[in-house]
Amino acid sequence: MFDCIVLGAGLAGCVLAERFASDGKRVLLLEKKEHIGGTCYDFYDKSGILVHKYGPHIFNTDSETVWKYVNRFSDFRIYHHRVLGVIEGKKVPVPFNLESLYQLFPSTYAERIETKLLNKYAMNTKVPIMELQNQDDPDLKYLANYIYEYVFLHYTKKQWGMSPEEVGGTATARIPFYISRDDRYFQNRYQGIPVNGYTDMINHIIDNENIHVLLKTDYHKVIEFDQLTHTIKFMGLPYTGKVIVTVPLDELFDFCFGHLPYRTLDFKFETFNTEYFQEICTVNYPNNYDFTRITEFKYMTGQVHPQTTIVKEFPKQYDWKDKSQEPYYPIPQEKNTILYNKYRTLLDEFSNVILSGRLADYKYYTMSETITNALGAFDKYCVDNIK
Numbered sequence: 350m351f352d353c354i355v356l357g358a359g360l361a362g363c364v365l366a367e368r369f370a371s372d373g374k375r376v377l378l379l380e381k382k383e384h385i386g387g388t389c390y391d392f393y394d395k396s397g398i399l400v401h402k403y404g405p406h407i408f409n410t411d412s413e414t415v416w417k418y419v420n421r422f423s424d425f426r427i428y429h430h431r432v433l434g435v436i437e438g439k440k441v442p443v444p445f446n447l448e449s450l451y452q453l454f455p456s457t458y459a460e461r462i463e464t465k466l467l468n469k470y471a472m473n474t475k476v477p478i479m480e481l482q483n484q485d486d487p488d489l490k491y492l493a494n495y496i497y498e499y500v501f502l503h504y505t506k507k508q509w510g511m512s513p514e515e516v517g518g519t520a521t522a523r524i525p526f527y528i529s530r531d532d533r534y535f536q537n538r539y540q541g542i543p544v545n546g547y548t549d550m551i552n553h554i555i556d557n558e559n560i561h562v563l564l565k566t567d568y569h570k571v572i573e574f575d576q577l578t579h580t581i582k583f584m585g586l587p588y589t590g591k592v593i594v595t596v597p598l599d600e601l602f603d604f605c606f607g608h609l610p611y612r613t614l615d616f617k618f619e620t621f622n623t624e625y626f627q628e629i630c631t632v633n634y635p636n637n638y639d640f641t642r643i644t645e646f647k648y649m650t651g652q653v654h655p656q657t658t659i660v661k662e663f664p665k666q667y668d669w670k671d672k673s674q675e676p677y678y679p680i681p682q683e684k685n686t687i688l689y690n691k692y693r694t695l696l697d698e699f700s701n702v703i704l705s706g707r708l709a710d711y712k713y714y715t716m717s718e719t720i721t722n723a724l725g726a727f728d729k730y731c732v733d734n735i736k
């Protein structure tokens with residue numbers, strides 16, 4: 350019998366499976382897809398180029414705990430992500446920074462703005478674009494509105510199907526205006542890519558004789574959450590071990606209160622008979638085309654290959670009826686939180702459940718946040734068990 354059953358073999362599920370297995374517990378890891386790793390999954394395409402099936406993933410964290418944890422399972426290639434955004438036909442650094450300012454505006458004007466910014470904020474301050482828009486100074490207001498229009502508005506409309514105001518701070522705050530000449534996408538202390546890819550790293554995470562993985566398995570067929578008795582059944586029999594839920598809660602409870610909305614993406618992968626396609630890993634197209642960005646994998650993986658593969662991302666609304674779609678981005682709006690909390694209340698009736706990950710928490714997590722939360726969930730379990 351298993352001490353612990355994990356629903357979903359994405360990053361959260363695999364980290365928790367490893368934590369319990371390393372603690373001597375027998376773990377069953379259930380995954381409906383034909384592969385582990387969730388949306389971190391990468392693989393070699395037909396041309397032999399390592400690509401990220403569900404879009405570009407760059408590992409970045411400030412947490413020494415997280416960094417040490419992942420380094421136990423893979424070496425990391427040092428990689429600092431840089432992004433250019435096409436604005437009025439020019440490719441400038443994104444997040445918008447002082448370099449972007451000088452590249453787009455005449456130098457006298459750029460100098461005046463820089464001075465005004467530095468009178469107000471310290472160098473290397475990250476200012477959310479919404480905050481910059483509330484400035485009284487006409488130059489700063491103009492700049493804020495310019496960035497809003499050319500960097501945020503249309504990208505966010507494409508990405509989320511609504512305006513930055515409707516999406517709220519949690520999404521757009523990830524890309525602030527950066528008063529700096531540091532043109533990296535992230536400023537985190539640790540940044541990199543697992544040398545042999547994410548799938549390899551996650552395979553190492555779950556490489557433990559206490560973990561039994563079942564792929565292509567619908568957890569609904571083996572596990573049942575009985576809402577009348579608040580008990581869990583495994584293969585038709587009462588189950589008193591731990592159940593770790595990393596799957597969406599609406600799906601777990603058969604959508605009884607309705608569907609939690611998500612944004613999803615169509616990916617268009619293209620391989621070219623040329624060593625490189627563009628000048629940098631990612632180019633954002635806030636204002637043109639139906640895709641948001643083009644990413645060229647070889648820049649982040651460091652792979653040497655005579656050909657190159659890129660991916661274009663086309664966002665759209667997630668349709669749960671279409672089984673080929675993936676629920677990528679939880680939509681951070683109050684009405685969705687209210688719906689999520691209704692499901693959460695149902696789950697709270699079950700005592701032996703641990704919840705973790707982007708889907709189960711319905712939160713727009715980075716990989717680092719996912720790992721932090723999974724490690725935290727295990728630590729909490731340990732503390733509760735000692736009591």
Ligand code: UDP
Pocket residue numbers: 434443500501502504505508520521522523524633635
């Ligand atoms: N964003 C934008 N313009 C850009 C890049 C990002 O408006 O050029 C906004 C957009 O709303 C996006 C959010 O910032 O959804 C977060 O961007 P990030 O690159 O972190 O998105 P992810 O990689 O998670 O898709």
